[in-house]
Amino acid sequence: MSVWAVLAAAGRGERLGEDRPKAFAKLGGRPLLAESLERLDASAWIDEIVIVAPPGWEEPAILLAEELACSKVAACVAGGETRAQSVRAGVAEVGKDAAVIVVHDAARPVLSDGVMERVLTGLNEGWDGAVPALPLVDTVKRVRDGQVAETLPREELVAAQTPQAFLAPVLREALAGDLAGATDCAALVEARGGRVTTVPGDPRLLKVTDAEDLELVTGWL
Ligand code: CTP
Numbered sequence: 001m002s003v004w005a006v007l008a009a010a011g012r013g014e015r016l017g018e019d020r021p022k023a024f025a026k027l028g029g030r031p032l033l034a035e036s037l038e039r040l041d042a043s044a045w046i047d048e049i050v051i052v053a054p055p056g057w058e059e060p061a062i063l064l065a066e067e068l069a070c071s072k073v074a075a076c077v078a079g080g081e082t083r084a085q086s087v088r089a090g091v092a093e094v095g096k097d098a099a100v101i102v103v104h105d106a107a108r109p110v111l112s113d114g115v116m117e118r119v120l121t122g123l124n125e126g127w128d129g130a131v132p133a134l135p136l137v138d139t140v141k142r143v144r145d146g147q148v149a150e151t152l153p154r155e156e157l158v159a160a161q162t163p164q165a166f167l168a169p170v171l172r173e174a175l176a177g178d179l180a181g182a183t184d185c186a187a188l189v190e191a192r193g194g195r196v197t198t199v200p201g202d203p204r205l206l207k208v209t210d211a212e213d214l215e216l217v218t219g220w221l
């Protein structure tokens, strides 16, 4: 029984606005993808990795894994139109031996082993899924047509990050259904009645979205 990681790297990176997909934007002189890939490969918690690359970028992704001397990359597949479709394509490559599947965004390069340990420990406590989460600092409001309709109780709200860990059969089943509207994997599992817990996230797991984020993360490395 093993732990597989699916690294979602197939996005276009439209908000970053470079001439290449975000996974291949430069972060400290290397493709952004290198950072999370290297960290997953080095993690004692992870046995095998599936890379989900932007369509047409499978070859550069495989070459990068070779350059980094990654020993755990079992497959590299092209992603789909949405993140959920990309994850579905990646999970289809996960071996039958997988007990647990961890899904991580390549757009969150600063992955620590501490957060990996926390999500996997969460699963061991009997949950279907475990996700890293941060408390919100701002007050959150629901707005319709420019008017505030509701102010949400902040103490109940968190911001979900990745890596997100799931029992393999639970994630496979969730991905077999309708994927519309899901912005993370946990949402798909929750929608099917799966029990997902949160563990403390990490501010350094910032999702690189625009050029400023890229600069910020470069400073951290
Ligand atoms: N992702 C993916 N396949 C997609 C869309 C997103 O694998 N069709 C991945 C991205 O590569 C990223 C993560 O999901 O690692 C989070 O997505 P996001 O930050 O939105 O990245 P992009 O979709 O690439 O960026 P943008 O929305 O600005 O185009």
Ligand code: MG
Pocket (backbone or CB within 6 Å): 011
């Ligand atoms: Mg996107």
